[in-house]
Amino acid sequence: MVKSSMRLGDIAAELGAQLRGEPDIEITGLATLQAATPGQIAFLANPSYARHLADTRASAVIISPSVADKFTGAAVLMDNPYFGYATLSHRFDPAPVAAAGIHPSAVVSASARIPDSASIGPQAVIEDDVVIGEGVVVGAGSVIGARCQLGDYSLLRPRVTFAHDVVIGRRCHILSGAVLGSDGFGFANEKGAWHRIAQIGRVILGDDVEVGANTTIDRGALDDTVIGNGVKLDNLVQIAHNVNIGDHCAMAGMVGIAGSTRIGSHCVFGGASVVSGHLTLTDQVHLTGMTMVTGDITEPGVYSSGTGADTNRQWRKNAVRFRQLDSLARRIKELEKKLEG
Template sequence: MHDTTLKALADRFGLTLRGDPDHRVGSLATLASAGPGDVSFLANPAYARDLAECRAGAVIIGEDLAGRWSGNALISKNPYASWARIAAFLQPLPAAEPGVHASAVVAEDAQVDPSASVGPQASVGAGARIGRNVVVGPGCVIAEDAVIGDDSRLVGRVYIGPQCRLGERVLVHPGAVIGADGFGLAMDAGQWIKVPQMGTVVIGDDCEIGANTTIDRGAIEDTELAEDVRLDNQVQIAHNVRIGAHTAIAGCVGIAGSTHIGSYCMIAGACGIGGHLSICDKVIVTAMSTVLDSITEPGEYGSGIPARPHARWKRILVRLGQLDDWVRRLRRLERNQS
């Protein structure tokens, strides 16, 4: 944890300081719970009511709301992004100890940079390459010929399949599986035949892979994530999917094989996206939607049905069941009037 002055924070992160430049802060808290040694933030105007009782040492706030706060302020064009940067600075992750734990198993021809940390019971396969300052957490498995780029971190119990390649500064949370076989099957004479999955997975710089998320290796070509793709927990990425830069995908989304998703897209939770589709750049898909056709125009799309009070929902279902009858009656009326 860093203890620092507000002036130092303002200078470091390019913010406008209003208030005492020598006031010291070292921790983080919500508006409701913050004390004089804490930094808090206001990004959502709905929480502006909490400013009245706030005791924070400083609040990161936008110019539009700064007039509602009389204390020390760090004024930002993007308070939430500034909060993220300051939070990482004030409370950084503990540094990992370089070296290979005694219980880890590392193949003789694997290349592990001396600055990397390989944790307890981790396994590094033949020909694998582990870059500078990489952290391989407890119980991780890095298969043969896999490559982990500089400054990446596998938190724990992560599986990286053969020949998979992770870029620099990639963060992978526990239980993630990168490079398992894709779901390739051919039916013949009443039985399934497994189709060999010969591709791999290529992940760009600055990506984040959530807990228990799976990214399947390609069938022939590779499954690919471009730079700064962010995947939440329990996301399923099938074989040969390609995801463009800066796209974010929330939890429990499933993407079927060979679908291409553009850059700067946002896919909300529990969406299902069919296979062999194309989604262009800057598309938002709302929660619990099903995408079965390609999307060629940027914008917001959705098909999920929001929850309703149960009694009202039962009435809606009854009316849906009557819809065909209503359409037939309407058509008879139109024919009689023509």
């Protein structure tokens, strides 16, 4: 997959983009406008970086036709240069490509179905009745529980854990340390002690789902936990049992979604946002970082909570007043009455 060198003409063709300049220019790498050296291709995605066009040493730039006149060098013209960069990035990815086959140190159940095109890494464990798709990679030290199903071309990095009965779609990307299908946090209290409830639902991921490093997605209590197509979860995210996430959502690091909450599609959650359980959020909800959601959200839009950092000296004065807010509001009301009277 990785190429050390591509012709600029081939790059434009692969991106379905218009070429301005010499197609035989040899491109050997990808970099930012500022860091690029001759032989590399750069891109302009954010117009505020346009000032770097004048100084870049890149041999070519992926750029929108709308600003192409600001750059005189070789250019690959397309409406979404960031998408062009994303596509091209895989051509210059130095990540080793796993060889097909089952490593002799892996422990694989005789009942697992593994095609010749799949790669099972060293020290991995594949349990009974697992079904693995074409071209799937299971990284070193991963454990795949009984009856899991992994869709074609899914890529599991080293040390991933799937408990039993986890089903993932095609082209999913599961990063190291992720745990899918672990028991949901369900207990019944009887006379002050907590009694564990067996979690007998599954985890179901659509196609093209990304699960970040050390992220956890719990299996359902009775029904399933369901993650839609194209959902992207960053590192250290917690998805509790019976959560349902719609297609094409993106959640940054440390987001937490409590049990049985339903999230619409195309939502974007900033880092460390937390959504309480048993809620429903509609499509296209955008949460800024550290937002605390404790009620349903029925309208698309941007939502926030919390307060920004201040000097500790100022913050102390203000935070103590927060505890007096209701009484301050009543005093304002009182003043207004007096002035009206």
